[in-house]
Amino acid sequence: MEKSEELSRIRQQIIEGGLRLVKERLVARTWGNISIRVDETHMLITPSGRSYEDLTPEDIVLVNYHTSKHEGPIKPSSEKELHCEIYRTRKKIHAVIHTHQMNASTVAAAHREVPPILDDMAQIIGPSVRVAEYALPSTKKITKKTVSALKGRNAALMANHGAVCVGRDLEEAFVVCQVLEKACKAFIEAEFLGGAKSINKFEAHLMHQIYIRKYSGEAHKNK
Numbered sequence: 001m002e003k004s005e006e007l008s009r010i011r012q013q014i015i016e017g018g019l020r021l022v023k024e025r026l027v028a029r030t031w032g033n034i035s036i037r038v039d040e041t042h043m044l045i046t047p048s049g050r051s052y053e054d055l056t057p058e059d060i061v062l063v064n065y066h067t068s069k070h071e072g073p074i075k076p077s078s079e080k081e082l083h084c085e086i087y088r089t090r091k092k093i094h095a096v097i098h099t100h101q102m103n104a105s106t107v108a109a110a111h112r113e114v115p116p117i118l119d120d121m122a123q124i125i126g127p128s129v130r131v132a133e134y135a136l137p138s139t140k141k142i143t144k145k146t147v148s149a150l151k152g153r154n155a156a157l158m159a160n161h162g163a164v165c166v167g168r169d170l171e172e173a174f175v176v177c178q179v180l181e182k183a184c185k186a187f188i189e190a191e192f193l194g195g196a197k198s199i200n201k202f203e204a205h206l207m208h209q210i211y212i213r214k215y216s217g218e219a220h221k222n223k
């Protein structure tokens with residue numbers, strides 16, 4: 001596929017992803033953001049402060065994730081640094097979604113790490129969901145804390161803010177958002193039922209490794 005064709009295809013994918021974010025109630029209005037890795041240097045990301053319903057392919061911003069510099073007159077999302085750092089440090093990740101989804105935000109407000117309480121959570125997200133310590137949005141500190149909380153996982157909570165979900169493609173990142181929301185809801189409710197009971201952490205880790213291997217490479221693309 002031609003480079004320009006590939007870029008237009010990804011721009012379109014991000015627009016559809018933005019509409020899906022709102023439809024699935026993962027964000028409201030202009031909150032949140034989505035990006036996709038294009039190649040070894042660039043990512044495409046949603047612009048800053050624009051409502052998802054009005055976006056056109058030209059509004060999606062091309063950013064060099066090594067230098068954090070963007071191309072063109074449109075400003076990328078204010079959380080672009082977080083996306084850049086994820087692509088710099090997580091070679092297999094090709095899509096990043098930042099959400100303000102309700103149940104994950106509730107757990108993030110309580111600063112509670114979610115233990116591995118459901119099989120699908122352990123498989124798709126990893127052996128726990130950590131909470132990155134509070135820091136002001138769009139700062140170096142929040143990027144550092146969030147990327148560190150995300151280590152070995154496909155999702156992390158951002159204290160008093162929301163969540164970040166990653167995947168090897170955009171579809172996988174959306175599945176991570178859904179599984180995260182379900183796990184956070186189950187965690188909140190199980191705590192009210194006398195306390196959430198965790199799966200053995202080692203087994204949870206193993207389940208995640210098996211999932212990653214089972215759906216890797218070609219097998220994943222054909223999924």
Ligand SMILES: [Zn+2]
Nearest residue numbers: 032098161162
């Ligand atoms: Zn946010």
